[in-house]
Amino acid sequence: MSIERDEQGRNPATDHTIASQQAFASTLPPDDPRDTERATRGFIASREQTEIANENTTGAAQWMPVAWDTARWAFVDGDAPDSVNPSLWRQAKLNGVHGLFEIIPGFYQVRSHDTSCTTFIRGTEGWVVIDPLTTIETAKSALELVHEHLENLPVTAVVYTHSHVDHFGGCLGMIDRADVEAGKIPIVAPEGFLHAAVAENVAAGAAMGRRATYQYGMLLPWDERGHVDQGLGKGVPVGQITMVAPTIDITHTGQELTLDGVRFEFQLTPDSEAPAEMHFYFPDHKLLCLAENCTGTMHNVLTLRGAVVRDALAWSRYIEEALDKYGDEVEACFASHSWPHWGRDDVIDYMTKQRDLYRWIHDETMRLVNLGHTPDEIADMLELPPGLWNEWSCHGYYGTLSHNVRAVYQRYLGFYDGHPSSLHPYPPVESAERYVEFMGGVDALVAKAQQSYDAGDYRWVAQVLRHAVFADPAHEAARHLQADAFEQLGYQAEAGPWRDVYLMGAMELRTGTLDVPAVVRPILENAKGMTLHQIFDYLAIRLDGSGAVELGDFELVWEVTDTADTIGIGVSNGTMHGWVGRVPEAPVATVRAPRSVLDDLVAEGGSIAEAIAAGTATVEGDATKVVALWDLMADFKMFFPIVEP
Known part of the structure; x- marks a missing residue:
């Protein structure tokens, strides 16, 4: 076939890809019309205006004027084009059903208005919101x-199912912080929520953010x-994106709570899809919320943006x-993504297959691990059993079997595959230069890769040309x-x-890494929610250790004047340590500032020298040491290279 690139330099599907799509389609289960019925059931209305404007004026998002647009996926219609996997196309149609829906009387969801769903429960005085x-x-x-x-009533309570930002970041779009601080609106979350939310989004925030763009x-265009x-x-x-800290922690399974007349029974599920997560049951309505542990897809045991590996067995x-506790009486269930299920038989079947899915991923991986197989071998060996493959919601639309089994391996055994050559490999550029030399140079390597491409062996081309690009990125x-x-x-x-x-990688190979002066820092709301320990642990990550070695070993004190909190700070061998409530015996300096100044320094990227000059912070002792230490804090740029050195 003739290959014609579009105006963006993108190719159509090749004959090999078309054949692959057809072969894959032949393995799929029969279409289940119940998924469309579930996704559309209870529809009430959708927005007439498709675009939601972005009001953010800071960070990388400021260059994107539209926050959300339901018209962007209007092209997902009819049969799958050759350039889209037919199973993903089916899922895209289901996920594209957007608007306000009734789950059962008094319980409503807004779906496909964001990456997640938000649920509204009619309480005595207003709306109880799950995941804003x-x-x-x-x-x-x-x-x-x-x-x-429905009804123009105030939000009277908010429940966070778990600690991922798409389930709490919009809270101040529905409530005022002053009402929370005044005790008028309770914010309910699983125990450990705040620590998990901050830890995941701060310590590795820049790297996660960049990988998330991929x-x-x-x-990418839609x-x-x-x-x-x-x-x-x-x-x-x-x-x-904002952070409103919880005011009520759920500390144990079986804990009950009534919010605006709505009775909840909670089940904690830590270290499942998130470090802090929970299900809850509405006993008066026989309705179960499964958070993000059961959705319309196989989920991630390890998300590609990066995270702590999740516990598939737990x-x-x-x-x-949840099946044991609620299975005898539950009549409907819903989650933080995808569509609900109705009828006890349907709910039990759905939950049973989701249960079996994560157990199978765990147990089969560990069986093969103990037979001596490596993660990449296991990823290439395993396929879902028929009972799970024939259930569309077990397909890998978000997580995949391939990267999930490698995640299970990593959780138990770490990065090392057991082969001695994996102990001390060359880094990518040095390794690439040696591979390319062995292969006769870049031109010879590319010529051989072209033959593999023409034969349809795209996996090998992608793998081997990494060496060519890293050895000679201008080729x-x-x-x-x-x-x-x-x-x-x-x-x-x-x-x-x-x-x-894959498509982001292709785009950046063709056009280069985006050159945007975006620096990743904790958002101000996150900074406000961080403890002093977390603040200075984050600053320790930013500290240039080599520069700190040259600065020498010393200790200082930071006093938060409006909260009377104190943290001792020690610099030793290029590392920085914080001791809350402990004052060093011989500090070189004492810094005094209100908490808002520290929060602004962390979130806005200001310098301590400017704060001292402005009088918002004072230093007793050696101010030059304090300023020199702060000047060693690195800024993390959003758009570092991924597909090139």
């Missing part, structure tokens, strides 16, 4: 939809050759526990051929994130 979405913009719009088509295809679907939802919104056991033929291979792999992928990762 990712951004203020999308959350505010969801509440407006409820006010317009996982979610955040710079079309048949670009972003199609996230698998778990349509995509990721941009806008203002995950399965929590679903089993246009190597870059473009690897981009072409990534593109075809993206077209073939059933998982939305795999598709986006």
Whole structure:
């Protein structure tokens, strides 16, 4: 076939990819019309205006004027094009059903208004909200939809199912912080929520954020050759993200709480899909919320953006526990993504298969581990058993079997695959230069890779040309051929994130890494929620250790004047330590400032020298040491290279 690139330099599907799509389609289970019935059941209304404006004026998102647009996936219609995996296309249609829906009388969801769902429960005085979405913009719009088509009542309570930002970041789009601080609106979350939310988004925030641009295809156009679907939802919104700390912690399974007349019974599920997560049951309505532990897809045991590896075995056991506790009487269930299930038989079947899915991933991986197989071998060996493959919600639209089994391996055995050559490998550039030399030079390598590409072996082309690009990043033929291979792999992928990762890689090989002066820092709301220990642990990560070695060993004190908190700070061998409540015997200096100044320094990137000059911070002792230490704090840029050195 003739290959014609579009105006963005993107290829159509090759004959090999078309054949792959057809072969994959032949393995799929019969279409189940019940999924469409579930996704559309209870529809009330959707927004007439498709766009939600982005009101964020800081950070990388400020260059994206639209927070969310339900028209972006209008192209997902009819049969799957050759450039999209047919199973992913089916999922994209289901995830594209957007608007306000009734689950049961008094319980409503706004879906596909954000990457996650938000749920509204009619209480005695107003709305109890479960998971107020990712951004203020999308959350505010969801509440407006409820006010317009149901009742214009205030939000009287908020429940966070877990510690991921798409389930709490939009809270201030639905409530005022002053009402929380005045005790008028309770915020309920699982024990450990605040620590988990801050830890995941701060310590590795810059790297996670950059990798997330790949996982979610955040710079890709939405079309048949670009972003199609996230698998778990349509995509990721941009806008203002906030943190409102919980006022009530759920500390144990079986704990009960009544919020605005609505009775909850909680089941804690820590270290499942999130470090802090919980299910809850509404005994007066026989309705079960499964948070993000049961959704319309296989989930991630380790998300591609990066995170602490999740416990697939515990995950399965929590679903089993929910079946044991509520299975005899539950009549409907819903989650923080995807669509609800109705009828006890349907709920039990759905939960049972989700339980079996994560148990199978865990047990089969560990069986093969103990037979001596490596993670990449296991990833290539395993396939889902028929009973799970024939259930669409067990397919890898978001997580995949391939990277989930490697995650299970990593949880138990770490990065090392047991082979001695893996102990001390050369880093990518040095390794690439040696591989390329062995292969006869870049031109010879690219010529051989072209033959593999023509034969349809895109996995090998993608793998081997990494060496060519890292050895000679200016070699246009190597870059473009690897981009072409990534593109075809993206077209073939059933998982939305795999598709986006491949297509983002192809785009950046063709156009280069985006040059935007965006620096990643904790958002101010997160900084306010961090303890002093967390603040200075984060600053210790930013500290240039080599520069700190030259600065020498010393200790100082930081006093937070408006809270009377004190932290001792020690610099030793290029590392920085914080001791809350402990004052060093011989500090070189004492810094005094209100907490708001420290929060601004962390979130806004100001310098301590400027704060001292402005009089918002004072130093008693050697101010030059304090300023020199602060000047060693690195800024983390958002757009570091991934597919090139």
